[in-house]
Amino acid sequence: MAAMPDPSQWHEPARDVPVMGRPDVLVVGAGSAGIAAALAGARRGAETWLIEASSFVGGLATLGLINLLLTMDDGNGHQVVAGLCQEFVDRLEARGEARFPPPEQWNAEDPDAVDRWRRWGLIWGAPPEAVRYSVAFDPEAFIDVAYETLAGAGVRLRLHTWCAGALVSDGAVQAVMVESKSGRQAIVPSVVIDGTGDGDVLKAAGASMEQVTVPPYLWFRAGGVDEEMLAAAPPGLWFRTTGRGRVLVPWGPAPDRVDPCDPDDLTRAQLACREAARASFDGLRRDVPAFAHAWIDDYARMLGITESRRLQGDYVLEKGDGDVRFPDSVARTGHWTRRHVVYDIPYRCLTTSALGNVLAAGRCISTTRYVHQATKEIPAAMATGEAAGAAAVHALGSQGRVHAVDVDSLRKDLSGSGVVVGGPDHGGGAPGAGI
Numbered sequence: 001m002a003a004m005p006d007p008s009q010w011h012e013p014a015r016d017v018p019v020m021g022r023p024d025v026l027v028v029g030a031g032s033a034g035i036a037a038a039l040a041g042a043r044r045g046a047e048t049w050l051i052e053a054s055s056f057v058g059g060l061a062t063l064g065l066i067n068l069l070l071t072m073d074d075g076n077g078h079q080v081v082a083g084l085c086q087e088f089v090d091r092l093e094a095r096g097e098a099r100f101p102p103p104e105q106w107n108a109e110d111p112d113a114v115d116r117w118r119r120w121g122l123i124w125g126a127p128p129e130a131v132r133y134s135v136a137f138d139p140e141a142f143i144d145v146a147y148e149t150l151a152g153a154g155v156r157l158r159l160h161t162w163c164a165g166a167l168v169s170d171g172a173v174q175a176v177m178v179e180s181k182s183g184r185q186a187i188v189p190s191v192v193i194d195g196t197g198d199g200d201v202l203k204a205a206g207a208s209m210e211q212v213t214v215p216p217y218l219w220f221r222a223g224g225v226d227e228e229m230l231a232a233a234p235p236g237l238w239f240r241t242t243g244r245g246r247v248l249v250p251w252g253p254a255p256d257r258v259d260p261c262d263p264d265d266l267t268r269a270q271l272a273c274r275e276a277a278r279a280s281f282d283g284l285r286r287d288v289p290a291f292a293h294a295w296i297d298d299y300a301r302m303l304g305i306t307e308s309r310r311l312q313g314d315y316v317l318e319k320g321d322g323d324v325r326f327p328d329s330v331a332r333t334g335h336w337t338r339r340h341v342v343y344d345i346p347y348r349c350l351t352t353s354a355l356g357n358v359l360a361a362g363r364c365i366s367t368t369r370y371v372h373q374a375t376k377e378i379p380a381a382m383a384t385g386e387a388a389g390a391a392a393v394h395a396l397g398s399q400g401r402v403h404a405v406d407v408d409s410l411r412k413d414l415s416g417s418g419v420v421v422g423g424p425d426h427g428g429g430a431p432g433a434g435i
């Protein structure tokens, strides 16, 4: 007698899937890290593809309305994130869509300077507060800059395409399975970079991950705010933006935690956060005269998830590593709430011995929860993305084997592109001098 099928399972028959292409480098996820990774790969001459589930690029930095680059310095007046992140700042500034303190103000504790930049959302952390090199930017301009630079570099961008799996054999990802309106397709890359934030490729490929639940946020923007009245009022939990009469409200956290990889949880949170954010806006309109005639311009299209899955890779960067200058460091970051805390990010935080041709970039790199507070920030995400994109190209000379990369020459390559790579021989530049 044939065994009864398990009613809780459906057997999907095996099938052949069309191969979409065989790029040198496939970047999955076009958040700030994925954009930087794709640019770094393509500008070094690799055929580079960038796959994104949504209809925009930028991830939390644009769809999530997290429109603050915190931070590009070490809290001691030295710039520690440069490279592509600095290029984006320059391009945003040229459009009039970025605001940041000039170098001579970095590290200043002068109350007037602190008050000025606090109103832009650029001052955080415990007293004594100081001005940092952080940047407020417009999300639509960030998207435009991303499209312009990706096209200029020759990246093949495919939006509306979701990574749904990874096929692994011989310790490497042989194919990344994607789903879109065109159905299921396979991409067969030499090297894969996981820029999904949630580590979807790494997880699907069986890498060891740590996952947490978090309280979500839903930032929103209000228009029609009276700027003169706002300037005369004490600072509140809203930030100036590059648009006149428009403020950014960092609503959250919601009272209930969510599993950021559970769509039912996310859906519940999306609805509840929207209702609560609307109520908070109604309160502002009622209680703060500058908001009396304001309206909601937009809610974040992406729920504010500070943390989901993190790779537990070849090295897990931890709290005590703040003072360690790693010889294989490929990026450096400060800490947005703690001055004088600087982490070098070793190449081993982007790799896992479980997978020979995969690199992590952005908020899913290999760190503890504590260090993630620093490495998840947009400048650091762009820095690890840039490092991953460059490393992928270096790996092409060894059939895509990321562990065969000569890290010294990778560091030289990145340094030559204006990246602060960190490490014992790269202590950062003079105060206010860039790198």
Ligand SMILES: Cc1cc2nc3c(=O)[nH]c(=O)nc-3n(C[C@H](O)[C@H](O)[C@H](O)COP(=O)(O)OP(=O)(O)OC[C@H]3O[C@@H](n4cnc5c(N)ncnc54)[C@H](O)[C@@H]3O)c2cc1C
Pocket: 028, 029, 030, 031, 032, 033, 034, 051, 052, 053, 054, 056, 057, 058, 059, 060, 061, 064, 066, 067, 068, 069, 070, 071, 161, 162, 163, 164, 195, 196, 197, 198, 200, 217, 252, 303, 304, 305, 306, 307, 361, 362, 363, 364, 376, 377, 378, 379, 381
């Ligand atoms: C409430 C909140 C406040 C924050 N405040 C700041 C701040 O003030 N300053 C700062 O610098 N940072 C801040 N951060 C952190 C920062 O915004 C993020 O950590 C950073 O933007 C992460 O970039 P990422 O590219 O690694 O990931 P994400 O921005 O999450 O991008 C991942 C991209 O991958 C796509 N994707 C996901 N899964 C798939 C898949 N399976 N297939 C295809 N595509 C996929 C997503 O659509 C997205 O575009 C904050 C974060 C939150 C939530």
